[in-house]
Amino acid sequence: MNVYDGMRIAAMLRARGMTETSELSDADIIILNTCSVREKATDKVFSALGRIRLAKKPSALLGIVGCVAREVGSGAFRRVPELNFVLGPQSYHKLPQILDNPDSPLLNIDLGGLEKFDEMPQMDSSPAVAYIPIQEGCNHVCTYCIVPFTRGREISRPYADVVRDTKHAAQTGAIEICFLGQNVNGYKYENYRLSDLIRAAATLPKIKRIRFTSSYPTEMTDDLIEMFAIEPKLLPFLNMPIQSGSPDVLKRMNRPYSLDSYIDIVNKLRVARPDIQISSDFIVGFPGESDDDFQQTMDIAQRIKYINSFTFKYSPRPHTAAAIMPDQVPENIKKERLYKLDAMLSEIQREFNVSCVGKTLECLCEGADKTGKHTIYRTPYMQQCIVNIDPNTAPQMAKIKITNANKASLRGEFA
Ligand code: SF4
Numbered sequence: 001m002n003v004y005d006g007m008r009i010a011a012m013l014r015a016r017g018m019t020e021t022s023e024l025s026d027a028d029i030i031i032l033n034t035c036s037v038r039e040k041a042t043d044k045v046f047s048a049l050g051r052i053r054l055a056k057k058p059s060a061l062l063g064i065v066g067c068v069a070r071e072v073g074s075g076a077f078r079r080v081p082e083l084n085f086v087l088g089p090q091s092y093h094k095l096p097q098i099l100d101n102p103d104s105p106l107l108n109i110d111l112g113g114l115e116k117f118d119e120m121p122q123m124d125s126s127p128a129v130a131y132i133p134i135q136e137g138c139n140h141v142c143t144y145c146i147v148p149f150t151r152g153r154e155i156s157r158p159y160a161d162v163v164r165d166t167k168h169a170a171q172t173g174a175i176e177i178c179f180l181g182q183n184v185n186g187y188k189y190e191n192y193r194l195s196d197l198i199r200a201a202a203t204l205p206k207i208k209r210i211r212f213t214s215s216y217p218t219e220m221t222d223d224l225i226e227m228f229a230i231e232p233k234l235l236p237f238l239n240m241p242i243q244s245g246s247p248d249v250l251k252r253m254n255r256p257y258s259l260d261s262y263i264d265i266v267n268k269l270r271v272a273r274p275d276i277q278i279s280s281d282f283i284v285g286f287p288g289e290s291d292d293d294f295q296q297t298m299d300i301a302q303r304i305k306y307i308n309s310f311t312f313k314y315s316p317r318p319h320t321a322a323a324i325m326p327d328q329v330p331e332n333i334k335k336e337r338l339y340k341l342d343a344m345l346s347e348i349q350r351e352f353n354v355s356c357v358g359k360t361l362e363c364l365c366e367g368a369d370k371t372g373k374h375t376i377y378r379t380p381y382m383q384q385c386i387v388n389i390d391p392n393t394a395p396q397m398a399k400i401k402i403t404n405a406n407k408a409s410l411r412g413e414f415a
Pocket residue numbers: 138139140141142145146147148182183216
């Protein structure tokens with residue numbers, strides 16, 4: 001979602017005749033698009049602001065947008081007096097106000113609903129993946145999560161608006177559509193659900209791949225699961241965070257599903273699409289997490305064989321219930337658990353990558369690798385595959401035979 005927001009802000013400034021620069025000292029406006037999901041991310045924003053205010057030219061406008069802006073509000077001006085604007089994740093479309101009136105500090109952290117989607121110009125799709133937000137906010141109240149505070153209650157965009165944006169993306173070069181939302185499979189507009197949006201996107205001949213993120217387990221309804229069986233453009237890859245394998249921890253996290261019901265959903269998905277791969281987010285060291293609780297997380301990760309997962313040490317966030325729970329887990333134990341889980345997930349990933357060797361997969365071009373000489377393709381399971389072809393002549397979609405694999409990436413050649 002933050003990548004999308006960043007692209008949208010850049011498009012808005014481009015429409016006003018501005019161009020991007022990689023030189024801080026050249027910039028007329030510097031915007032930090034921020035994430036507050038972990039304490040470390042918030043701290044990084046303020047240390048970056050400290051560096052930037054010394055390096056920028058005196059006349060440059062400096063501001064933060066996104067969830068840290070919403071979290072800190074007017075306090076940001078007190079911490080960094082050089083700031084010109086502080087705009088929350090639902091008010092960054094107000095940015096032109098600071099360009100028109102640079103001498104007045106601008107603060108807006110309102111939860112304005114869908115206004116930003118209506119007020120900003122449509123983006124052209126470049127490169128081939130179009131991120132299309134379909135809902136914002138979240139009605140689940142996981143006890144560790146600041147998102148309901150920073151992004152507000154769930155609100156779904158009108159079906160017709162999403163379809164219009166999807167068509168526009170296809171017309172301007174998109175090959176892959178990624179529907180976005182904090183609780184993307186909770187999308188509900190009148191009688192329309194996410195499965196209807198997938199069906200509509202799949203009718204567009206230029207769209208070859210469809211995916212969505214991030215999903216909440218209990219919103220994985222049968223109509224959506226069925227899409228994996230009947231819609232070949234829907235990629236066989238799903239991020240469905242379990243967070244913990246311990247029923248006790250899940251209860252304290254206020255994640256109201258049992259392990260059995262979660263496994264049941266995974267089994268249904270695997271019946272619908274036998275090659276589907278599941279990814280998860282995990283939090284280790286949640287308050288009160290015992291060794292046994294952690295072992296249950298290791299067990300479920302091994303059982304489901306998650307790939308491409310995200311792991312985090314629990315970090316207390318303001319405005320959340322877990323921050324004041326007793327039995328906070330010491331940092332060294334969190335670190336140790338994170339290390340163990342990462343090591344196991346990385347081995348599962350390596351095994352999966354190796355199992356792909358010899359297969360031919362339809363992949364999407366992502367651009368040049370670091371050397372600029374090879375091309376990175378993205379498989380249907382979101383692995384990176386490096387192909388020895390000049391990025392300037394690489395086709396956007398290609399059948400690639402996987403020739404080699406390690407835990408981080410694949411190597412391949414045109415089939
Ligand atoms: S479902 Fe996700 S976004 Fe919503 S409160 Fe839980 S962790 Fe946060």
